[in-house]
Amino acid sequence: MNARRMKFLGGLLLAVTFGTGMVGGFALDRALEAHTPLPPAECEGRDGERRGRILDRLDLTPEQRERVDAILERRRAQTRQFWDTEGAALRAMVDSTRSEIRAVLTPEQRERYDQLRREHDARKREMKGRGGRGL
Numbered sequence: 001m002n003a004r005r006m007k008f009l010g011g012l013l014l015a016v017t018f019g020t021g022m023v024g025g026f027a028l029d030r031a032l033e034a035h036t037p038l039p040p041a042e043c044e045g046r047d048g049e050r051r052g053r054i055l056d057r058l059d060l061t062p063e064q065r066e067r068v069d070a071i072l073e074r075r076r077a078q079t080r081q082f083w084d085t086e087g088a089a090l091r092a093m094v095d096s097t098r099s100e101i102r103a104v105l106t107p108e109q110r111e112r113y114d115q116l117r118r119e120h121d122a123r124k125r126e127m128k129g130r131g132g133r134g135l
Contacts, residue, residue, distance in 0.1 A: 022109075025101040 055068060098117075102110050 018104075021104060025104060 055065065060068065102113060105113055
């Protein structure tokens with residue numbers, strides 16, 4: 001192979017690797033955001049709404065409903081405890097992941113990424129205002 005073709009293939013491999021890393025990083029960021037549990041302060045008032053929509057469709061007996069409510073209350077306490085002890089670490093991990101992703105991007109891509117993040121956060125706030133989980 002001549003040197004010109006080797007440079008072309010090397011550049012192509014570098015571009016494919018970079019593109020794959022970008023797509024993987026963006027996908028990881030979306031997955032982390034989608035699976036990050038909300039702190040209790042953001043869940044207050046919605047548990048009952050969500051529980052009502054789902055559990056009312058199951059035709060639970062009063063005894064079943066009482067038992068399920070007790071389970072949910074116990075888990076709610078565990079979630080609060082988690083956020084009190086681990087919430088900051090989880091938020092820091094998500095923020096760190098986003099920073100690492102931004103470091104890989106070009107200035108134009110960073111600008112677009114930041115714009116997409118702002119739009120995503122605005123949709124989440126809008127959904128939260130309507131009683132939804134967000135995106």
